[in-house]
Every structure is written in structure tokens, then in C-alpha cells.
Amino acid sequence: MHDDHTTAPKTRALRLGVAGPVGTGKSSVIATICRHLRDEFALGVITNDIYTDEDARFLKSAGVLPEERIRAVETGSCPHTAIRDDVTMNLMAVEDLERDFAPLDIVLVESGGDNLTATFSPALVDAQLFVLDVAGGGDVARKGGPGISGADLLVINKIDLGPHVDVDVDRMVADAQKARDGRPVLPLSRKQADTVEKLCDWVREMHKTYAGGDHVPVDPGPMAPHHHAHDDGHTHRHD
Amino acid sequence: MLLADGRLPAGGYAHSGGLEPAVAAGRVTDMPGLERFLIGRAQTTGLIAAAFAAAACARAGRGDFSDLPDLEAELDARTPSPELRKISRDLGRQLRRALSSIHPDPRFEALGAAPHQPIVMGVAAAVLGLAPQEAAMASLHESNSGAAAAAAKLMPVDPFNVHAILARMTSRLDTLAAQAAAAAEGPPSDLPSTGAPLSDIAAEHHRRRDVRLFAS
Numbered sequence: 305m306h307d308d309h310t311t312a313p314k315t316r317a318l319r320l321g322v323a324g325p326v327g328t329g330k331s332s333v334i335a336t337i338c339r340h341l342r343d344e345f346a347l348g349v350i351t352n353d354i355y356t357d358e359d360a361r362f363l364k365s366a367g368v369l370p371e372e373r374i375r376a377v378e379t380g381s382c383p384h385t386a387i388r389d390d391v392t393m394n395l396m397a398v399e400d401l402e403r404d405f406a407p408l409d410i411v412l413v414e415s416g417g418d419n420l421t422a423t424f425s426p427a428l429v430d431a432q433l434f435v436l437d438v439a440g441g442g443d444v445a446r447k448g449g450p451g452i453s454g455a456d457l458l459v460i461n462k463i464d465l466g467p468h469v470d471v472d473v474d475r476m477v478a479d480a481q482k483a484r485d486g487r488p489v490l491p492l493s494r495k496q497a498d499t500v501e502k503l504c505d506w507v508r509e510m511h512k513t514y515a516g517g518d519h520v521p522v523d524p525g526p527m528a529p530h531h532h533a534h535d536d537g538h539t540h541r542h543d
Numbered sequence: 544m545l546l547a548d549g550r551l552p553a554g555g556y557a558h559s560g561g562l563e564p565a566v567a568a569g570r571v572t573d574m575p576g577l578e579r580f581l582i583g584r585a586q587t588t589g590l591i592a593a594a595f596a597a598a599a600c601a602r603a604g605r606g607d608f609s610d611l612p613d614l615e616a617e618l619d620a621r622t623p624s625p626e627l628r629k630i631s632r633d634l635g636r637q638l639r640r641a642l643s644s645i646h647p648d649p650r651f652e653a654l655g656a657a658p659h660q661p662i663v664m665g666v667a668a669a670v671l672g673l674a675p676q677e678a679a680m681a682s683l684h685e686s687n688s689g690a691a692a693a694a695a696k697l698m699p700v701d702p703f704n705v706h707a708i709l710a711r712m713t714s715r716l717d718t719l720a721a722q723a724a725a726a727a728e729g730p731p732s733d734l735p736s737t738g739a740p741l742s743d744i745a746a747e748h749h750r751r752r753d754v755r756l757f758a759s
Contacts, residue, residue, distance in 0.1 A: 380558065392641050
């Protein structure tokens with residue numbers, strides 16, 4: 305322990321948040337990113353859990369990164385607070401990780417599973433993915449919300465399950481695109497290599513933009529805009 | 544007020560101040576039980592924390608940081624549970640991280656790598672121009688309202704009743720703050736040592752539970 309714990313880490317990674325409702329596959333998306341990009345980038349992961357450190361244990365047991373690069377933050381019963389209202393615990397975990405394994409290229413922060421309104425504060429992450437899955441219901445994308453409409457990337461996960469849960473994947477993707485005003489939507493299945501490659505490309509591109517200094521974090525905003533749309537349709541961009 | 548506000552973004556919301564293990568073990572089951580728990584906590588570990596906050600505030604107020612290592616060591620000695628020592632230091636780092644962003648001041652640098660939360664609270668109070676007794680008061684109220692707020696998530700309660708308990712406790716906390724401030728100027732080893740062994744044991748058990756809402 306040194307006094308440099310009082311200062312910001314010397315190198316700063318791209319901080320990438322992964323949010324979305326419970327069970328949509330946030331941990332699995334992170335595992336997929338780690339598995340495919342760990343040879344290209346120096347990675348670290350912070351998980352957030354309501355109960356204990358289940359997600360960190362899952363990622364460690366999956367062996368996608370050396371164990372010490374995966375750290376758990378216990379958020380009490382408020383997972384949304386830890387990524388939005390009071391990011392101090394997560395911010396310090398990210399800074400510690402960046403300092404201990406400097407230089408890191410990307411730190412992935414997994415939110416504790418919450419509801420459709422939980423998004424990351426720009427004070428904690430530079431960019432964020434919001435993860436939905438087809439098994440959660442085909443109408444979820446249409447319902448909108450700050451994560452669905454404003455996250456830098458919306459992932460619609462487990463598309464291979466569509467036929468089994470009577471969800472029309474193309475329709476769900478089209479609904480999502482409509483809700484997102486041109487921002488990217490990625491249908492994903494870890495069993496379909498081409499979709500995984502697209503996810504990796506998006507991360508690569510985001511890192512390139514960030515490293516080039518061109519990236520400006522966008523706040524998806526705390527409120528769901530789509531059922532109460534303002535005239536300009538850009539409620540997610542307020543400061 | 545700022546220091547004592549549970550909404551200060553310093554990570555306090557993830558902790559129940561020992562209430563969750565007490566509820567889980569059946570030691571707190573109803574409103575009278577909650578009130579007894581909160582009073583017991585304020586008069587034991589609450590008083591210790593308040594006295595250390597007051598002592599740190601008094602020293603930081605006159606720019607003398609030579610006693611800080613002693614204060615840290617004495618507070619360690621009053622916290623038998625390794626888990627609670629770690630939590631106190633984690634919360635201390637978080638509080639410093641939050642306050643040095645909100646109100647930057649070189650005095651925060653004088654705190655070591657992982658200072659105890661009450662000591663950061665005391666230094667922060669001095670930085671904000673408060674007196675030792677006010678530092679003690681902030682420590683007592685922050686700690687009390689944090690544990691009380693956790694009750695809503697842990698027990699079938701009416702939140703009005705919880706706040707009624709907090710209202711009834713205010714004069715008790717005033718007295719404790721005065722006691723803490725009176726002890727603050729003395730040597731660190733003479734600060735109150737009113738420990739609560741059951742809370743230390745409970746914190747250790749809590750760490751090992753598989754399902755919990757709060758980190759402590």
C-alpha cells in the first residue's frame with residue numbers, strides 16, 4: 305500500500321460498462337469479449353453483485369482471464385446506485401485495477417442485473433452496452449428506456465433461442481432500431497461466430513476512437529423517453 | 544449536514560451497520576428490538592467512532608497530523624474483527640475519494656493509504672471548518688441513519704416508525720457527541736473503548752454467508 309492510492313492511476317483504460325436486466329447474459333457477453341480479445345488487449349473486469357460475488361466467481365471459473373484481473377464489488381441491495389448515483393465504490397475498484405495492472409487497455413464493468421432504467425453514469429464509464437435477450441420477451445425492445453435507446457450499443461442476446469420462445473428476432477431487432485434513432489443494435493448468439501466477431505469489432509472500434517481521443521461519453525439519461533417523448537426526441541442527451 | 548447525509552456518494556448504502564446479521568440471527572425482530580439495537584450500537588461502537596472523528600478533527604484543525612498513526616492503531620485495537628477493520632478502511636478510502644473530489648484540500652493527502660472512516664470523517668469536518676463536537680455528531684448521525692435505513696430492506700417495517708426512533712434518539716446522540724468531544728483532546732490511548740463484541744463476531748459470520756443484501 306502506497307500513498308499513490310490517493311492519486312489517479314497514471315494510465316487510464318477505456319472503461320466499458322455492461323448493463324441490462326437480470327439473466328440477459330451480461331456475464332456471458334463479458335466472458336465472450338474476454339475470450340476473443342484477451343490476446344489483443346490488456347483487459348480487466350469489475351463485477352457488481354447484489355448478493356455476494358457470484359458473477360466474479362462465474363467469470364473466474366470460466367477461465368477467461370487470470371483470476372486477479374476480475375474483481376467483485378458488492379453493491380448492497382442497490383445495484384443501480386452503484387453505477388449511477390454513487391459510483392465511488394466502482395470508481396475506486398476501476399482505478400485500483402488500472403493501477404495494479406498498468407497499463408490496461410480496457411476495463412469492463414458489469415452492472416448488477418437490474419431493470420430497464422438502470423444505466424451507467426458517464427462519471428464511471430466511457431461507453432456502455434445494454435444487453436437484452438429474446439427469451440425475456442419480444443416486446444421489451446419496443447418498451448424503450450434509457451439503456452435501450454441511449455446506450456452506445458444495444459445487444460439482443462441469445463438470438464438462437466428465438467424459435468423456442470416464439471419471438472420473431474427480426475421484428476425485435478427492427479423495434480430496437482426504431483427506438484434507437486440510428487445507434488447500433490447487435491443481434492448476438494455466442495453460438496454464431498459471425499455475431500461474436502461483430503461484437504469484437506465494435507469493441508475494437510470503440511477502443512480505437514477512445515485511444516485517439518475522439519470519444520465523448522454520452523449519457524443515456526436516467527428516465528425512459530420513449531413513452532413520454534419530448535418534441536425533439538433527444539431526451540437522452542441532456543446534461 | 545453534508546457529512547452526515549446518507550446520500551453522500553461514498554458507498555455507505557452498501558452496508559447495514561451490523562443490522563443484517565442481527566436480523567438474520569433473530570436478535571432483532573421488531574421495532575422495539577430495532578430501537579434497542581440502534582441505541583446499543585450508538586453507545587458502544589458509535590461512541591468510539593465519534594470520539595475518533597472528534598480527535599482527528601481537533602488535530603487536523605490545528606494542522607497537527609503527528610498523532611494520525613497512533614489514532615489509526617488505537618482504532619484498530621478497538622475493532623477486534625478483521626472484517627470490520629477492513630470495511631472501516633474501505634469506507635474511509637471511499638469517503639476521502641468522494642470528499643477530495645467535492646471539496647479538494649491538501650489535508651486529505653495527510654491521511655495514509657487506507658485510513659479508517661471515522662478519522663477521514665474528522666479530517667473532513669476540519670476541512671469544512673467544523674468543530675470536534677460537530678464531527679462527532681456527524682459521525683453518530685451518519686452511522687445511525689445508515690443502519691436505520693437498512694431496516695426497510697431487512698424487516699417488515701413502517702418507515703415512519705423507523706424515523707420516529709431516529710427522532711427519539713437525537714438527544715441521546717447529542718450527549719454522546721459531547722462525551723466524544725470531551726475525550727478528543729486527550730491522548731489517543733485514552734479515547735473511549737466501549738466495544739460491542741457480539742457485533743464483531745456477527746460481522747465475521749456475515750462475511751461467510753452465501754446470501755446477503757448488505758456487505759456488512
